[in-house]
Amino acid sequence: MKSQSSTLLAEVRTFRQNHPEVRYVDLIALDIPGHFYGKRYPVEMLEKVAAGSPLKLPQNAVLLGAQGGLFKIGDYCFHDGDPDANRRLVPGTLKPVSWEAQPLGQMLITSDGTEAPIEFEPREVLAKVLERLQHKGIHPVVAFELEFYLLDKKLDDGLPQFARDPLSDDADDQPNLHIERLSRFSEVLDDMAQTAQAQGIDITVITAELGPGQFEINFGHCDDGLRAADWAALFCRSTRGVALKHGYRASFMAKPYLQFPGSGMHVHVSLYDGAGNNLLAAHQQQPLRHAVAGCLQLLPHCMPIFSPNHNAFRRLGGTVNAATRASWGFEDRDACVRIPESDPRNLRIEHRLASADANPYLVLAAILAGLEHGLEAGQEPIAPLNEDRNSGADFPLEMLDAVRAMQHQAVVRDKLGAEFIDVYCENKRQDHLAFQQEINAREYRWFL
Known part of the structure; x- marks a missing residue:
């Protein structure tokens, strides 16, 4: 001390x-x-x-x-x-x-x-998972990727407006992946990257995403899971602040536009032993298959973490690369759990289900709990999407169903802590019910 x-x-x-x-x-x-x-x-x-x-x-x-x-x-x-x-x-x-x-x-x-420690504090939940893995000789290496939208600073009757292209002053309302969008918004994007780096965050790749005004930032791989989640949390704070300084809003809302792709939080995880060997690559990658099976088994019971609000469930299905079932695949972005092509040293999973506004500490804790459970159970996963495009297990697509699936699941309660699970589920249940306590204009239009 x-x-x-x-x-x-x-x-x-x-x-x-x-x-x-x-x-x-x-x-x-x-x-x-x-x-x-x-x-x-x-x-x-x-x-x-x-x-x-x-x-x-x-x-x-x-x-x-x-x-x-x-x-x-x-x-x-x-x-x-x-x-x-x-x-x-x-x-x-x-x-x-x-x-x-x-x-x-x-x-x-x-x-x-x-x-x-506060048992239901998100950082403490992750710290306990990491400590347990460390005692087992398992050392995760983690990298987050976050998608977000740039919006106009002013709302239109409470609704978001497209960001203005600084060169033309027109709305950036055309969804595309063009590199020119990075140049057109370079002033604010460069400031976001430099500010994040000043916060100690390892920023790597910046990508123009498919949605209008949508971008993705990748972080470096980090051998400290708490620090990796810290980076994701701090990046959201600094990015919102920098955007306002430049006359924009930066939003990590999961689905700001129904007609365009939502924003996700993708998490890459490798597991190493004390000697630096990739545990997932051992024995002809059999541990990888077990870890995937564990992730998929717990995924339906962790949906309130991956989709933490009503809007986040809107992101699932109906648009590109957003799964509606627990699935996996090699180099397949339609899967919840993707296995990127890599050499054995860097073999990893990419967990793609969480929304960008999810809590990064809890998302990583849930992913690691699934990997740990899979390595312990030693079961084979369902068929990958590469072999069967219909492969997958159902998961809840509505908050109250998701809370019920989470609260009494024995493995999740054991891995993440029973006190945390009870507190978290009740928080999400009450938040969802509070969200329903307002009649909007559409409801009057349909039923008045």
């Missing part, structure tokens, strides 16, 4: 020396729906926290709904006195914020690694 405090203290002091204009630092963490919460600390107080002073925030901040409200979940929120819980600073994440009007810093905080 003393060693960590000295490291953190050195990090804060170095930051203050390099950024004397910064007076405040946002201490932030991701809640269950995938939004950041936290506090804005004077930088001199941050130095005291780094030296060992307590850092406490309300435990129930993790339980906020999609709109920020609290739901009654067991004894939490309304019958527990709303207690504080300890957090800690995440080393290496103190960075300047360049998209705000005033000089500012930000730093991740978490309850994992404290004396009493």
Whole structure:
């Protein structure tokens, strides 16, 4: 603990020396729906926290709904006195914020690694999965890919508008994959990439996607699963901020346009032993097949994680590369679990089902739990799509069905934690019911 405090203290002091204009630092963490919460600390107080002073925030901040409200979940929120819980600073994440009007810093905080971690905190859920794998001699290497839409900053009666092409000032309303779109929006895209890199995020490939104003950013492969998920979470925050600075909105909403492709979160995962050998490639890739089988078996029971809201379920089916059944295949983007072509050293799975607005900590935790379960069970998967285009297992396509499928599944409860599963399912159930408590114009038009 003393060693960590000295490291953190050195990090804060170095930051203050390099950024004397910064007076405040946002201490932030991701809640269950995938939004950041936290506090804005004077930088001199941050130095005291780094030296060992307590850092406490309300435990129930993790339980906020999609709109920020609290739901009654067991004894939490309304019958527990709303207690504080300890957090800690995440080393290496103190960075300047360049998209705000005033000089500012930000730093991740978490309850994992404290004396009493919050069992339903997303980062803690992933930390437990990674710790269990490490004890088994399994070391994941992870890379996220995130799709998002650029939209006009102004909404039209609450509805999104296409981003304006900076060269022509026309709406970028033509879906395509043309490289010229990267040039036309290069100013904002370059700023997004540079800002992400300043946050310590390893940005690699930028792609113009099929939807109008849609892009994809790839991150480097990382041998620290928590850091890989940190990158995905921080990228969403910085990208939204940079877009607003340039007169756009950046949205990771799963399906902003019904007629165009949705935005996904693709996760590449390799598994290595302590000597650096790829576990999936051993014994003529038999462990790969077992891992795929485990992923597909748990996938129908993890849908509230992969599709965390009503809109996310709209993304599934009806457009390109969005599966409606649990499936797998070699070099097949219609599959939920794709096996990219690679040499044995880099053999991996690409999990393609999650929406871009899913919680990256929970998505990775669910994927790793499926891989772990598959390696333990040693079962053969269903036929790949390359052999049978109709191969696949059904999964829920509506939130309440998905919650029921998740809550009482024994393996999921064991791998991700029973307390987390109960809290998460009730959070999603209440969020979904709250979403239904509004009559929209279409409903009046159809039934009035």
